[in-house]
Amino acid sequence: MLLCMVTAWIPISQAQDSSTGLAGKVICLDPGHGGTADSDQYRVGIGGEREEWINLRVGLYLRELLEDAGATVLMTRKEDVAIPLQDRAQLAVDHAADLFLSIHHNATADTAVNFPVIYFHGHVTENKASIALAKHMAKALVDGLYRDRQSETPVGIMSDHTIFPQAGTAVLRHSYGIPALIVEASFFTNPAEEQRLKHEAYNRREALAYLRAIKCFFEQPVDTIYPKNSLVAPLQPFAVLQEADRMSEMALAWRDNYREAKRIFHDKDTARYEEACALLLQSVIAFPDSHLAGDCLDLYAALLRRMGMEVEADEMQRRRHEHYLEN
Numbered sequence: 078m079l080l081c082m083v084t085a086w087i088p089i090s091q092a093q094d095s096s097t098g099l100a101g102k103v104i105c106l107d108p109g110h111g112g113t114a115d116s117d118q119y120r121v122g123i124g125g126e127r128e129e130w131i132n133l134r135v136g137l138y139l140r141e142l143l144e145d146a147g148a149t150v151l152m153t154r155k156e157d158v159a160i161p162l163q164d165r166a167q168l169a170v171d172h173a174a175d176l177f178l179s180i181h182h183n184a185t186a187d188t189a190v191n192f193p194v195i196y197f198h199g200h201v202t203e204n205k206a207s208i209a210l211a212k213h214m215a216k217a218l219v220d221g222l223y224r225d226r227q228s229e230t231p232v233g234i235m236s237d238h239t240i241f242p243q244a245g246t247a248v249l250r251h252s253y254g255i256p257a258l259i260v261e262a263s264f265f266t267n268p269a270e271e272q273r274l275k276h277e278a279y280n281r282r283e284a285l286a287y288l289r290a291i292k293c294f295f296e297q298p299v300d301t302i303y304p305k306n307s308l309v310a311p312l313q314p315f316a317v318l319q320e321a322d323r324m325s326e327m328a329l330a331w332r333d334n335y336r337e338a339k340r341i342f343h344d345k346d347t348a349r350y351e352e353a354c355a356l357l358l359q360s361v362i363a364f365p366d367s368h369l370a371g372d373c374l375d376l377y378a379a380l381l382r383r384m385g386m387e388v389e390a391d392e393m394q395r396r397r398h399e400h401y402l403e404n
């Protein structure tokens with residue numbers, strides 16, 4: 078349970094009250110992507126709405142709300158243009174920002190999927206401030222955008238190494254040391270969600286959720302961010318499908334593969350343990366930021382233990398704890 082003074086849904090008039098204290102805070106907002114409508118064929122919903130347009134609308138609304146609350150806001154882009162990833166992070170570093178927020182919306186092959194996914198950089202044990210911010214974001218987004226289905230809406234909070242295994246994402250890697258997140262509030266590949274995302278009132282609701290989370294975050298002392306690999310030994314990169322490949326046929330089986338592996342585990346069908354491991358791996362590779370990916374790794378570790386592979390099981394468990402925040 079998160080402790081926060083702003084627990085109930087707050088009307089806009091109160092949300093904009095500058096007395097609630099972001100004065101003196103420097104916040105860098107990064108509306109993801111931009112300027113790629115001609116070259117990029119997959120960041121678009123079935124109804125024609127493009128991710129970078131949604132990200133920008135939400136970002137501009139959030140800028141207004143944060144400035145009304147007294148914060149100084151840096152924008153990595155204010156229009157539909159391409160900005161190099163490292164430059165986006167550098168803007169936050171150069172101005173000693175107190176917080177960096179990269180605003181995105183997600184895509185996957187399974188069009189039924191819709192829930193928030195939040196990425197931090199590195200490891201759970203080391204990036205404590207970003208984890209604290211992520212928990213506030215998760216609560217605010219579920220309250221703000223998934224009000225009618227709160228109990229059935231999972232939230233994934235995970236390392237960016239789950240989607241870009243070698244080095245994580247550029248914006249979070251280059252801003253490491255500042256509390257920083259990439260937040261994907263919802264999936265534009267879900268047709269109903271895409272329709273909602275076209276409406277400015279809905280974009281504004283999302284911006285209000287971010288505002289609430291940021292206020293909650295600064296109500297408590299900001300936790301430490303330890304240097305990467307100072308407390309956690311490096312984990313071997315785990316290759317997964319990236320970007321456009323996530324829309325492939327294989328990605329559709331992510332949930333079925335997990336369920337079948339779970340059945341094999343519960344039936345103690347020892348002859349099929351290796352098959353179960355392969356199914357879990359396929360689920361994680363196809364949809365590494367699904368809310369079941371952490372469970373896949375838990376189950377994988379348990380199967381390895383049953384097969385007597387203790388060292389491998391420990392390593393899988395370590396990956397699970399450092400890359401996926403447990404619900």
Ligand SMILES: [Zn+2]
Binds near residue numbers: 109181182
């Ligand atoms: Zn994106």
